[in-house]
Amino acid sequence: MLMSRTLVLASNNAGKLKEFSSLLAQIDFEVRPQGEFDVPEAEEPYLTFVENALAKARHAARLTGLPALADDSGVCVNALGGAPGVLSARYAGEPKSDAENNRKLVAELAPHADKSAYYYCVLVFVRHADDPQPVIADGRWNGVIIDEPRGAGGFGYDPYFLLPEQGKTAAEFSAAEKNAISHRGQALRALVEKLR
Numbered sequence: 578m579l580m581s582r583t584l585v586l587a588s589n590n591a592g593k594l595k596e597f598s599s600l601l602a603q604i605d606f607e608v609r610p611q612g613e614f615d616v617p618e619a620e621e622p623y624l625t626f627v628e629n630a631l632a633k634a635r636h637a638a639r640l641t642g643l644p645a646l647a648d649d650s651g652v653c654v655n656a657l658g659g660a661p662g663v664l665s666a667r668y669a670g671e672p673k674s675d676a677e678n679n680r681k682l683v684a685e686l687a688p689h690a691d692k693s694a695y696y697y698c699v700l701v702f703v704r705h706a707d708d709p710q711p712v713i714a715d716g717r718w719n720g721v722i723i724d725e726p727r728g729a730g731g732f733g734y735d736p737y738f739l740l741p742e743q744g745k746t747a748a749e750f751s752a753a754e755k756n757a758i759s760h761r762g763q764a765l766r767a768l769v770e771k772l773r
């Protein structure tokens with residue numbers, strides 16, 4: 578049944594969808610991924626996370642007629658001037674491949690002593706496709722890039738993203754531990770506050 582409080586999650590990334598499913602348990606919407614509505618991937622041509630997230634949210638809202646929530650995120654490496662950044666999903670080209678992206682990142686970073694990096698996530702919620710007041714929240718998670726993978730959890734760059742304080746990569750955290758401190762967890766808690 579389609580309730581009026583249904584929200585479409587404007588993402589095709591299985592790793593993100595998994596993290597959202599527990600994070601969104603606290604909001605008063607029935608959350609359904611855009612794949613259930615056969616929404617094709619939106620174009621993400623912009624230079625900023627927020628513009629890409631807004632484009633994804635509007636696209637899903639337009640095609641479903643439902644409120645939509647989009648996530649644009651990535652890993653930003655300081656020695657690489659913030660790359661891969663908004664290009665994180667396709668850093669090594671098409672088709673998207675976490676393994677190829679990680680291989681490229683480690684190779685690009687090899688000549689640099691500074692391995693510091695951060696994950697960044699912007700969430701955009703629109704009530705409808707032309708919503709003039711999208712609700713926006715973001716989060717940032719600092720770490721360093723290592724050159725050998727560790728851990729089997731998470732997705733994307735997680736096995737190479739080390740949290741020095743915890744002595745673990747993001748892929749060595751449980752799903753709940755990652756959500757408690759990650760860029761996405763921070764952004765979602767901030768967004769939920771704004772939607773109350």
Ligand SMILES: O=P(O)(O)OP(=O)(O)OP(=O)(O)OC[C@H]1O[C@@H](n2cnc3c(O)ncnc32)[C@H](O)[C@@H]1O
Pocket residue numbers: 587588589590593621633648649650651652665666667678696731732733734735747759761
């Ligand atoms: O656009 P959607 O459909 O949501 O899926 P996507 O994977 O293309 O998502 P983005 O365009 O936002 O690109 C984000 C990329 O940044 C990386 N990334 C973001 N958050 C991450 C996380 O928590 N752990 C590991 N990698 C992450 C990962 O490579 C993602 O594919």
Ligand SMILES: [Mg+2]
Pocket residue numbers: 621666
């Ligand atoms: Mg994408």
